[in-house]
Every structure is written in structure tokens, then in C-alpha cells.
Amino acid sequence: MSSRINSMAIKHYSSTFLLLGSMASTAHLRASEPTLHNESHKEAILQSMVAEFALANGDTATALHNYTVLAIRSDSTAVKQHALNIAIEQNDLQAALDIARHWVLQEPKDVPAKFYLAHIALKSHEYELAAQTLDSILNLDSNADLENILAGISPETAQDRDSLLKTLNASKAKDNPSILILIAGLQAQSNQLELALKNVNKALRKRPKVTGFILLKANLLMALGDDEETLKWFERSSKKNKNNLEVRLAEARYLIKINQAEAALDKLAQITNVWPNADEALFIAGLTAIDLKKYDQAEQYLVGLRYSSQYQNEAYFYLAVNAERKQQEETAKAYYRLVDGNLYTVSRRNLISIYDRQGKLNDVLRFLTQERVNYPQHASFLYQAQAEILKRMGHDKAALRLLDEAVKNLPDDPELVYSQVLLLDPFQNRERLDKALKQLLQLEPNSPTYLNAYAYTLALQNRRLDEARRYAERALEFAPEQASILDTLGYITFLQNDFDRASQALGQAYALSPSVNIGVRYAKSLYMQGALEKFNQVLQQLQLNHPNDPQLNQLNSLILPEKH
Known part of the structure; x- marks a missing residue:
């Protein structure tokens, strides 16, 4: 039974023991001046246990109530910090604010308590309280680093930004470098870039080596579109901060951004000489060298990352x-075989392309079968890739058999079922196709792709057109600008003799994707609608763009001869 306790519960139980331990040690240290009597201490332990078990079972309301009461009654810093962390984790800012306020009332000269209060007040949009707290911190320590207070504070609305700016500008803390940076960030969000730059410059005069300040100035110069000044700033900053990897990497990235890849690669070479194990620098250098067709140099950089986590x-x-x-x-094939993670599927597709160029599709089929053993988590993709190869080789029946095996092994995988749908003939495999399409809509009832597939199949079979239309219209609700769905709806409504709706849907589809198939359907719907002038316009456009397509012969036959 104990093995089934999930990791979240373990985390909560562990924090209970830590909390109880800190409470017990606090009580032991203060035994000579008992702030907590035995009964109240037992009650606190019980209350904390109830809170932790409530938290483990998802009852956050009970947990927060108990911790708030504990934090307010106790003079233990550990208890208050733990209670605050729980409130913040649960995103209950009001509970966090209550705890922090009481902490500061109990310990008016406790700077960490004030840091908590200022941070939570900012998050809660209690800007006056935040400003007062910041002022009181600076009264205690005029050089206090307020950066941690401001972490993650970014008002979402223009009204909140204006309110916070007014509060900060009226505060004694307004000349603190961290506050200047916060003001600059808010001004930048409001597109007051010149004002923001002035405030960043003020902050930099006081703290010229802070990485965040240096990079914010660079970002503001970029936003102002001043490439020359941005380059000068990066150059000066990199020279003054030779040992600041982040600043020097930012300079290289900017050079790449403004299409100065050669200069960037030179900078990256200097960086990797100083920091030979800087993974990000090696990676950017490798990609830049590939773009510059310096393949041997690229290989040198990238080989250094083979063991990078x-x-x-x-x-x-x-x-x-x-x-x-x-x-x-x-060599490429050997490297592609080693790729895992997010690049697994694209690496295997590239690998398949190489085998295809070499005329070795049978070899890659065997390789992908082994891959299903080595990488069972990618089995769905691998089955689909093999089915695509078999289809490319003209072995449709073998592809279907493979997909049958795949669906048996992974019955709830809609992509595998959809792969079957694409291989089944709408006339010869009508019942099987119908079953597969129904299964798809059971697995993902709101997928526009699967709704459209069912609608189009029914249209091809010219049956259950009312049902097909409902599927197509529902698919459009989820993907209103998708040409293939509009084409399906146009095709269905044409078969229903609703030529007005058909020409409307097909016109939209043709505007999004001017293919010959959609264009021919659109022209037919216009003809049946009686919009002959528009029909002629579309036909002329099709003849211009697809002069030799045989589908246009049928349209040409619809043109009435001129009367003499």
C-alpha cells in the first residue's frame, strides 16, 4: 500500500515532518521563556498535521485556513515561511497577504518579512501598501537589493500599470536601481521607450555591472530600432564585462539577428575559447557555422555537445x-539514429528520406521495426511511417495489415485509425471505413480533421448528405478558415442542389487555396447558380493558371456559343 503513495503526497508528508521538527526545536530553544504552552504546542502540531493531510487530499481551503491561523498565532519564522509558501503555491494571494501583514506587525524590523509583504502586495495590486513597505525597507537599509521583490510582477492591464507607476514614482524608493528598472519595464510595456531608457541609464549609473540592467537597455535600443546604438552598447558592455558570458552571448545573438553571421561566429569563437564548456555558445556557434557553410567548423563545435545534458x-x-x-x-544516418526527445520524429523522417534517395526502402522498413522495440513510446509514429513507406512502394494491402496490427496494440490512438481511413477505399471498404470514422469521432468528437474526413467520405459516397453537412458545419466551427473543410461543405451542398451555399463556401475555399480541384467545383456551382459572368471569370483564371488540366474541358463545354 505504501508504494502507491504518490510523489505529491510524499512531498506534503515530508514538509509536515520538517515543519514539526522546526516547531519542536523552536519550543526546545525557548523552554526558559515559554511562548507556547504544552497544550497550545500540541494543538499547533495537530493543526499542522490536519493542514498537510488536507493539502495532500486536495482540500486547499482547510489547509490554508489552518496554516493562516498557525502563522498568525506562532512566532516561528519557519512556520510563517511555510504557510506563505503554501498560500503562494495555491495562488491564494489574500491568505498570503494576511500572513505577511501579521508577520510584519509582529516583527516590524524583520526585513525578510517586509520583502514578502512588498512582493505579495505588488502581486495583489495593493500598490499603496507595496510602496509603504518598500519605503520602510529602504529606511532600514538604503542599499537594499529589491530585485527579488519585483520578480514576476507584471500588471496585465494598462490601468494597473498606470496605477503602479504613479505609486512607485511617488515613493521614496523611486531612485532605488531595482525600482528604476521596474518603472522602466512598465514604461516599455506602455510604449514609453525613451522614458524607459532614461530610467535604465539612471539604474546603470548606480549598478553598471548588473546583467539584467545591461540587457534591458539593449532590448530598449532594439525596440527603438537603433541598430547602430545597440551594436555600440553591446560592444562597450562586452569589453567592460569580459567575464560576463550572458552579455557576450546576447551580443552574438544580436549580430545573428541583424544578419551579421560572420561577425557573430567570430564573437562565438572568442567566447568558446574563454568558456570551452559553455553549451549554449557551442550550440549557437555550430548552427551559425552550418548556415555559413563552414561545415568542418560546425562539426567541431557540435561534437563538443555529444554529452551535454x-x-x-x-x-x-x-x-x-x-x-x-x-x-x-x-554519417548522417548514424547521427540521426542517435537522436531522441523532441527531435525524434523529424530525425527519423530525415533518415527515411536518405534511405529513399538511396533506393533502400526495404532496409528502412526493417530498421523501423527494430525502432518499435527500442522506442516503444514512439510506436504510433513508427507504425504510421512504415505504412506510408509501404503505400509509397505500392503495397497498400500490406500497409493496411500493419495498421490493423497497430490499432490492436494501440486501440485508442486516433492517428493510427486516421491512417487506416486514408488507406481505405470509400466504395470497396464502405462498412469498414464507416466503423473507423465512427471510432475516430468517439475518440475525438471535436476534431475538425476527423469531422471533415467523415463528411467528405459520405459526400464521395453520395449518401447521408444531411449528416455529412452537419459534420462539415461542425468542423467549420472549430476551424473556420480551413480551405479543405469549406471545400467539403461546398461539395455536399452542391450535391444537395443548394447552389447558393455551395458557391459561397467554395468561393471562400478557392480564395484560401486556389487549387484546380476547388476551382472546378467553384465554377460548376456558379454555373448552376446562374452566375455566368462570375463563372467566366473563374474559368479564365483557371485556364491561365492550369492551361493543360483536362478537368477544364468539361467546364469549356458549358460555355454557350455566341449567337450571330
């Missing part, structure tokens, strides 16, 4: 891309 898969992927660019296909 953050960039290993990316390194293997781009080493493969680099090898492909060098026309070293076997």
Missing part, C-alpha cells in the same frame, strides 16, 4: 544535418 539530442540532429550538407549520407 541540455543539448545532446540537438547536437546529434545538427551533426546529421551537417553531414548531409557535406553529402556524407552514412
Whole structure:
């Protein structure tokens, strides 16, 4: 039974023991001046246990109530901090504010308590209280670093931004570098870029080496569109802060952004000489070298990331891309096989393309079968990839058999069922197709793709058109600007002789995707609607864009000969 306790519960139980331990040690240390009598101490322990078990069972209201009471009654800093953390985790800002207020009332000279209060007041949009608290912090310590208070504070509305700006500008804290940066950030959000830049410059005069301040100025210069000043600022900052990796990387990224890749690669070479194990620098340098067709240099950078915890898969992927660019296909295949994580599927697709170019599709089919054993979490993708290859080879029946096996192994995977749908013939496999489409809508009833597939299949079969129309209209609710769905709706309504709706839907589809198939359907609907002038316009456009398409012959036959 104990093995089934989930990790969240373990976290809560552990924090209970930590809390009880801190309470017990506090009581032991203050035994000579008993602030908590035995009975109240037992009650506190019981209250904390109830709170933690309530939290573990999702009863946040009970947990927060108990912790708020505990924090207000207790003089233990550990209890107050734990209660605050719980309130903040549960996003109950009012409870957090109550706890922080009482903490400051009990300990008016406790600077950490005031930091908590100022931060929570800002989050709660209690700006006057925040300003008063910031002032009181600076009265206690005029050089206090207020940056942590401001972390994650960003009013969402213009009204809240204006309110906070007024409060901060009226506060004694307004010349504190961290407050100047907050004011600058708010001004930047309100597009007051010049004012924001002035405040950042004031902050930098007091703290010229703070990375966040340096980068905010660079971002403001970029936002003002001043590339020359931005470059000068980065150059000066990098020289003055030679040991600041973040600033020097930001300069390189900016050079790439403004299409100065050669200069960026030079900067990155300097960075990697100083910081040979800086993964991000090696990665950016590798990609930049690939773009500049310096493939040997790219390989040197990326090989250094083969054991990186953050960039290993990316390194293997781009080493493969680099090898492909060098026309070293076997090397590329070897690297693609090593890729996992988010790049797994794209790496295998690239691998399949190489095998296809080499005329070795049977080899890749065997490889993908083994991949299903090695990477069972990607089984759905691998089955689909194999089915696509078999279809490309003209083995549709084998592809269907493989997908049958896949659906048996993964019965609730809609993508596999959809792959079956795409292979089934709407006339020869009518019943099986109907069953598969119904299964799709059971698995994902609101998928516009699956709704459209069912609607189009019924239209092809020219049956249950009212039902098909409902599916198409419902699909449009979820994807109103999708040409394929509008085309389906137009096709269905044309079959229903609703030519007004057909021409409207097909006109929208043709505007979004001017393919010959949609265009021909659109022209037919216009003809049946009697809009002959528009019909002729569409036909002329089709003849111009697709002069040799045989589908246009049928449309040409609809043109009435001129009377003499």
C-alpha cells in the first residue's frame, strides 16, 4: 500500500515532518521563556498535521485556513515561511497577504518579512501598501537589493500599470536601481521607450555591472530600432564585462539577428575559447557555422555537445544535418539514429528520406521495426511511417495489415485509425471505413480533421448528405478558415442542389487555396447558380493558371456559343 503513495503526497508528508521538527526545536530553544504552552504546542502540531493531510487530499481551503491561523498565532519564522509558501503555491494571494501583514506587525524590523509583504502586495495590486513597505525597507537599509521583490510582477492591464507607476514614482524608493528598472519595464510595456531608457541609464549609473540592467537597455535600443546604438552598447558592455558570458552571448545573438553571421561566429569563437564548456555558445556557434557553410567548423563545435545534458539530442540532429550538407549520407544516418526527445520524429523522417534517395526502402522498413522495440513510446509514429513507406512502394494491402496490427496494440490512438481511413477505399471498404470514422469521432468528437474526413467520405459516397453537412458545419466551427473543410461543405451542398451555399463556401475555399480541384467545383456551382459572368471569370483564371488540366474541358463545354 505504501508504494502507491504518490510523489505529491510524499512531498506534503515530508514538509509536515520538517515543519514539526522546526516547531519542536523552536519550543526546545525557548523552554526558559515559554511562548507556547504544552497544550497550545500540541494543538499547533495537530493543526499542522490536519493542514498537510488536507493539502495532500486536495482540500486547499482547510489547509490554508489552518496554516493562516498557525502563522498568525506562532512566532516561528519557519512556520510563517511555510504557510506563505503554501498560500503562494495555491495562488491564494489574500491568505498570503494576511500572513505577511501579521508577520510584519509582529516583527516590524524583520526585513525578510517586509520583502514578502512588498512582493505579495505588488502581486495583489495593493500598490499603496507595496510602496509603504518598500519605503520602510529602504529606511532600514538604503542599499537594499529589491530585485527579488519585483520578480514576476507584471500588471496585465494598462490601468494597473498606470496605477503602479504613479505609486512607485511617488515613493521614496523611486531612485532605488531595482525600482528604476521596474518603472522602466512598465514604461516599455506602455510604449514609453525613451522614458524607459532614461530610467535604465539612471539604474546603470548606480549598478553598471548588473546583467539584467545591461540587457534591458539593449532590448530598449532594439525596440527603438537603433541598430547602430545597440551594436555600440553591446560592444562597450562586452569589453567592460569580459567575464560576463550572458552579455557576450546576447551580443552574438544580436549580430545573428541583424544578419551579421560572420561577425557573430567570430564573437562565438572568442567566447568558446574563454568558456570551452559553455553549451549554449557551442550550440549557437555550430548552427551559425552550418548556415555559413563552414561545415568542418560546425562539426567541431557540435561534437563538443555529444554529452551535454541540455543539448545532446540537438547536437546529434545538427551533426546529421551537417553531414548531409557535406553529402556524407552514412554519417548522417548514424547521427540521426542517435537522436531522441523532441527531435525524434523529424530525425527519423530525415533518415527515411536518405534511405529513399538511396533506393533502400526495404532496409528502412526493417530498421523501423527494430525502432518499435527500442522506442516503444514512439510506436504510433513508427507504425504510421512504415505504412506510408509501404503505400509509397505500392503495397497498400500490406500497409493496411500493419495498421490493423497497430490499432490492436494501440486501440485508442486516433492517428493510427486516421491512417487506416486514408488507406481505405470509400466504395470497396464502405462498412469498414464507416466503423473507423465512427471510432475516430468517439475518440475525438471535436476534431475538425476527423469531422471533415467523415463528411467528405459520405459526400464521395453520395449518401447521408444531411449528416455529412452537419459534420462539415461542425468542423467549420472549430476551424473556420480551413480551405479543405469549406471545400467539403461546398461539395455536399452542391450535391444537395443548394447552389447558393455551395458557391459561397467554395468561393471562400478557392480564395484560401486556389487549387484546380476547388476551382472546378467553384465554377460548376456558379454555373448552376446562374452566375455566368462570375463563372467566366473563374474559368479564365483557371485556364491561365492550369492551361493543360483536362478537368477544364468539361467546364469549356458549358460555355454557350455566341449567337450571330
